[in-house]
Amino acid sequence: MTSIATQQINYLNVKKGIWSWLFTLDHKRIGLMYLYAIGAFFLVGVTLGIFMRLELFNPGRDIMEAKTYNQVFTLHGVIMIFLFIIPSIPAVFGNFFLPIMLGTDDVSLPRLNLMSWWLYIIGALFALSTLVFGGGPADTGWTFYAPYSVKTGTNVSMSVMAAFVLGFSSILTGLNFIVTIHRLRTPGMTFNKMPLFAWGLYATSWIQVLATPVIGITLLMIVVERVFGIGLFDPSMGGDPILYQHLFWIYSHPAVYIMALPAMGVVSEIIPTFSQRTIFGYKPIAYSSMAIAFVGYFVWGHHMFTSGMSGSAAIIFSILTFLVAIPTAIKVFNWLATLYKGSIDIKVPLLFALAFIFNFLIGGLTGLVVGALAVDVHVHDTYFVVGHFHYVMFGGAGFAFFGALHYWFPKMWGKMYNMTRAYVAFGFLFIGFNILYFPMLILGIMGMPRRYYDYLPQFHTLNQISTIGSWILVVGLLLMIYNLIAGYRKGPKATGNPWNGMTLEWQTDSPPPLHNFDKMPELPEGGPYNYPNAKSQ
Amino acid sequence: MNHHFTLPNSGHHYDAKASKMGMWLFLYTELLLFGGLFLVYMVYRSLNQDAFLLASFNLNVWIGTANTVVLLTSSMTVAMSISALQKGDSKKSILLLWLTILAALIFLVVKYFEWSAKFEHGLFPGMDHFNQLPNGEKLYFNLYFFMTGLHGLHVIVGGIFIMVVVAKIKSGKVNKSRYQLLENSGLYWHLVDLIWIYLFPLFYLIH
Amino acid sequence: MKNQHSTEETHAEHITSYREHFGTWVGLILLTLMTVFISVFGADLRTITVATALFIASVKALVVAYYFMHLKYDPRIYRVLMTIVMSLFTSFLIMVILDYLTR
DSSP states (O other), rough: OOOOSSOOOOTTTOOOHHHHTTOOOOOHHEEEEHHHHHHHHHHHHHHHHHHHHHHHTTOOOOOOOOOHHHHHHHHHHIIIIIIIIIHHHIIIIHHHHHHHTOOOOSSSOHHHHHHHHHHHHHHHHHHHHTTTTTTTSOTTTTTTOTHHHHHHOOOOHHHHHHHHHHHHHHHHHHHHHHHHHHHHHOOTTTTSSSSHHHHHHHHHHHHHHHHHHHHHHHHHHHHHHHHHHOOOOOOHHHHHHHHHHHHHHHHHHHOOOOOOHHHHHHHHHHHHHHSSSEEEEEHHHHHHHHHHHHHHHTOGGGGGGGTTTHHHHHHHHHHHHHHHHHHHHHHHHHHHHHTTTTOOOOOOOHHHHHHHHHHHHHHHHHHHHHOOOOOOOHTTBHHHHHHHHHHIIIIIIIIHHHHHHHHHHHHSBBBBHHHHHHHHHHHHHHHHHHHHHHHHHHHHTTTTTTSHHHHHHHHHHHHHHHHHHHHHHHHHHHHHHHHHHHHHHHOOOOSOTTHHHHHHHHHHSSSSOTTTTTSSSOTTTTSOOOTTTTOOO | OOOOOOOOOOTTTTTTHHHHHHHHHHHHHHHHHHHHHHHHHHHHHHHHHHHHHHHHHHHHHHHHHHHHHHHHHHHHHHHHHHHHHTOOOOOOHHHHHHHHHHHHHHHHHHHHHHHHHHHHHHHHHHHHHHHHHHHHHHHHHHHHHHHHHHHHHHHHHHHHHHHHHHHHHHHTTSBBTHHHHHHHHHHHHHHHHHHHHHHHHHOOOOO | OOOSSOOSSSSSSOOOHHHHHHHHHHHHHHHHHHHHHHHHHSOOOOHHHHHHHHHHHHHHHHIIIIIOOTTSOOHHHHHHHHHHHHHHHHHHOOHHHHHHHTO
């Protein structure tokens, strides 16, 4: 059936009008709605970050008061963590591609999926409403430590309720993916024939389901103390603020693996495609995702080394923290081995994947530094930590998100973006990112504390360099966004498989039809990355 | 004209196993939610053993026991209602569900009287008697109100869930060959019972 | 095959009899009475009372899970997952209390 005058029917044009989007049950549309919402809030978070860097350009007061600065970095953290990084890859690309990669036509629980999105929107509105209501945005840091979070007059309750609602959204997404992976794989696709992105999402989903409730109840404790005076962390009632920290980090450490594991899953998809070789070490990569998820539950105390926790507990947490580096390293070695002697095609998705490896390496190694007890006494709460986590969360997960965007763009919209502009944008992003954050590692070792809007004169130059880095980064972001939008509107039509990928999403049209497949997808013999060097599995 | 090709593993068919799996996953989240509170309880009780014992004398063991019996009975009735529907007896199933809801109401009424008594004695945070308590006892009552309050909220939600299922059995949407929703409501109800099974000894049976 | 479209078979179609449910209820009531009596009339051995109370509560919980919640007759994976979840929670508990004990 050829259509000359009429456009082919796909998930984008099958039904029109805003209500057909806001109340859709189609996982692809839900993925796109997440993308637009997450993208918008990401830009708000970036803006807050730019303002922070402007304030830090010179010592002393530049553009805002100290208290405002506290609110800015708090909101920056809340938005970036709860509204951007944690949902990003699972909610956008997991929703869009997990069912297609498994060879099915939707998730197991589509209405729950829509509810996840609405909860996300409600949580986001709660968070942003603090800009307008009740005492202003929280000024506690995104960690909401007691007792200050209970005492401060800023709108902590609303911020914390936002995080609670967003957590619920995250739980439901993870729940849906676990059921989908168990119930809807195409006939013949065993767990060990699933794409590695699916494995990454599977491990992530278990963390979402089992860890998020703990922060839910902890945040509820803060609200209940603020509203009813039911104090559990108030020393004047016999409570212990360190107990809050335990409960908070029992979730928030596994949370960083919610950020990292899907990102690693994306890298595991991009690398085979752009080396045109099957992945080296499929099982180690798959199982290391589960291992990272597992070990990650038991290391939270490394956020509390200087808090007053017992020395013996600190030692145990430090040892466990070092262990989690092992499965991560396994992945890096396997990725490199896949590239070796491959037919490398340096397209932009691959650049983002390589940047992930580079940035995550620096972030991971600096993580070992802070994980060492004696060193941490010196660098805790300094800019070293800020540099460390931005390298893993932004340079790692963030860049993987951009990489996924560039990799799956043609499939999602059936168009291609301008390659040259994409390369230039990547260059600005990578260079700007490193100029922005590498100085922080040095500043931290020199002793500059974090969450301060002022600093000593000896830190001036590096702060200026860092701020200039943020401007270069923003140029890259704007160019990338412009390029992708231009590609969507005016770009050339993309084929079904522009990169010669082997996973099932490349067997269907670009954009996919409403029910994902118009004919039965073919499961290849040699596993999900069925390139010529793949052996039959 | 393209007829719509359906995958054998389509996600659009009714899948009772998926629904059951989803419900269990949700129960795990509830267990960890309450788990956080139990963790706080364990820490503070181990640090304030005498105070917790003293504070617990403000609660009436027999009222607590009665409420425990009420909830255990309600677990039996909801479990039986599933058996009834599996056997095709929707009338009996609905009757047993109403008995479950009745038990839930009794539980809530008893709780209401217990809490009112505490308020009358000024034992809620911020009230006079509470403010004069030593720290350990304050922590006991903070935990008491928070944990039984959150539990009570779940009793209400569970009761509503069951009422929705009653309506759906009446309309035939939930029936002998399509009853996963009933089973899920039962699972949720048993969770509510499970939490109380631990709350009871921890608050009422310290001695 | 895992990936069937909707069928009548949901569980192995095991229907628990009313009798079995009633028996479970009797057991739970007896355990409840036991734990109350130990507490009210039992010796003043504080730690043992805590341990006993938690132990009996756990037995009751297992009974509710296995019989009322059907875990005994469900696919094994559900019992495995329940064990994993409870172990995870217990590890959190132990690691936190260890902090307090060693300060």
